[in-house]
Amino acid sequence: MAFEGLTERLQNAIGKLRKKGKISEADVREVMREIRLALLEADVNFQVVKDFVKTVRTRAIGAEVLESLTPAQQIVKIVNDELTKVMGEEAVELNKSDKIPTIIMMVGLQGAGKTTTLGKLALKLKSEKNARPLMIAGDIYRPAAIDQLQILGKSIDIPVFALGTDISPVEIVRQGLALAAEKKNDYVLIDTAGRLQIDELLMDELAQIKELAQPNEILLTVDAMTGQNAVEVAKGFNEQLDVTGVVLTKLDGDTRGGAALSIRAVTGKPIKFIGQGEKMTDLDVFYPDRMSSRILGMGDMLTLIEKAQQDFDEKKAQQMQEKMRENSFDFNDFIDQMEQVQKMGPMEDIIKMIPGMANNPALKNLKVDPKDIDHIKAVVYSMTDKERENPDLFNPSRRRRIAAGSGRPIHEVNRMIKQFNEMKKMMSKVSKGNFEGMDGMFGNGLSGKLAKMSMNSMARKNKKRKLKRLKNKKRKK
Structure with a gap:
């Protein structure tokens, strides 16, 4: 990470x-x-x-x-x-055209993840803004680039305009824009050719596409794993094309992160999105304040909450919140929640977003084996309905029976029940907006105090964003 x-x-x-x-x-x-x-x-x-x-x-x-x-x-x-x-203080939204379509041109070197990022962005626009995007396959040089975009388009149910490798990219874009006007697509995303390095031919072609398409956004895709070279690439593309923003990919890889801290300062252009995974949903808006919190080991609760809102069933989430507030959360809810959390990605990545956990030495090499989750489920499934609904029933004989039924040792059953009870108390506190004692929960040192500071800050920022959204809604009405 x-x-x-x-x-x-x-x-x-x-x-x-x-x-x-x-x-x-x-x-x-x-x-x-x-x-x-x-x-x-x-x-x-x-x-x-x-x-x-x-x-x-x-x-x-x-x-x-x-x-x-x-x-x-x-x-x-x-x-x-x-x-x-x-890193830029505030998240910067995509530029949007006053009339449809909004045109986004994706540029970058070969291997930076440009085509995949184009697909991820198209899906994000479709799912979050209810948009009707069209993707244009303008990379006729890289083997299978057109096929790759068409396969991506099919997997996310978004149309792709392609003409083959014997037509010039400028002509492909011209005809693609004409189709978008006819079909009334509200977003057009143009995939362009990359090179192993910046050269005159590449820039001439991109300049011609820019002149024709008059894009509202020119997004530069940069591989975070290339370190200082990523900053030089950003500088070079910006000087030639005047890019409007940057997408930083492979930030989940074994990278030192210097590009995220340098690009805005060197180019003056904002990082608008970051790619942190292989799934098509793994493209996030770049929030400088959240990234700063993560760098300092203070977690990233706002992103964690947003991930949960995307992947959790809304009705279930409301029911769960009510149960937490009433302190009636039981083992049935625990299993439901565990299955929903698994949809959000690897457990170790989620845990590190929690304040105080990001640089906890005990979690440094944490890898949650899916088998461990299966063992927990086996323990819960070996409980009776009454036991799942009332965790206070667990006497020694019941615990021994559950251990035998699940095939897990008694100490593992005892530990899981203890952890469940501790988690239940913590969730009840947090659901009521009470962060008192959280510093002790995450340790009494600096990391614990940072955890409390971060969670209180998160609560304040969340409140401000809600008020801002309400004001915007009122203005629109």
């Missing part, structure tokens, strides 16, 4: 301050030296690192920090603020 090394280095650097009641300018200089090294090792652009460290140091040696009773937390807040600024 991206940023794990950077997260660990930053937390270790800042963590050295947590035992100090007061800190000196020398302490700040030492921490900033370690932060600088951590960012450079994460492949962040040198000039970006230099400017970032200078800004943070200036703020960190101010009276509000040096005289604070909690200097480590103050410095975390400053680093968090400045990381968010470097």
Whole structure:
């Protein structure tokens, strides 16, 4: 997962301050030296690192920090603020045309994941905006590029316009746009050719397509795993085409994450989406504040909530929330919830979005084996209906019977019941908006306090976004 090394280095650097009641300018200089090294090792652009460290140091040696009773937390807040600024502060929406269609041109080097990203974006527009997109297969050079887009289109039920490899890409786009006008498609997504490196022929062709299509968006797809090279690619494409935004792919891979921290500062263009998985639904809006929280090990509860809202059955989710609030959550609900959570992706990735868990040493190499989930289900399925509905019934003889019925050892059954009861208490608290004691739950050190800060911040931001949505609805009416 991206940023794990950077997260660990930053937390270790800042963590050295947590035992100090007061800190000196020398302490700040030492921490900033370690932060600088951590960012450079994460492949962040040198000039970006230099400017970032200078800004943070200036703020960190101010009276509000040096005289604070909690200097480590103050410095975390400053680093968090400045990381968010470097990455652009706010999420940037897709440009939209005043009249249909909105035209999106996808560009990038070969191998960056351009065609797959085009399909993911088309699906996102279809599912979230109820749009009717058309995809145009304009890459006639890469073997099977047209076939790939057509297969993707079929899998997500979105039409693809293609003419074959003996027609020029400019003519393909011309005829594709004419079809979109006829069919009244509200979005047109143009797949273009890539190269192994930027060259004059590629740029000339892309410039011709741009002149013809007059796109509302030119999205550059960049492979995050290429590190500093990703920033240079972004710079080169932007100089030639004046791109409107960037999609950062393969951010779930073994990458140091430097591209995410450098692209906005170097090009002045926002990262609009990030790709973090192989599924067609694995394309997320890029939120600088959430990414900053993840880098600092404070989790990403807002993205976790949004994932849950996408993948959970809404009626079931409301029923579950009510049960949590009333503290009547039982083992039947537990199994339902587990099955819904499994739809969201690998359990280890979900756990790391929870505040305080992102850089927990115990979870560093966590891999949740699907067999473990099957074992938990076997234990629950060995309970009677009454036991599932009333977890207080579990006396020693019942536990032994469940262990025998599920084929699991008694200590595993005892541990699962204990964990269920602890989780039930925590969910009841959270559902009522009570985060008191959460710092203790995630540890009494810095990570626990960050967890509480992050969850309170998440609650405030969620409330603001709800109010904003309500105001927008009223304006539209």
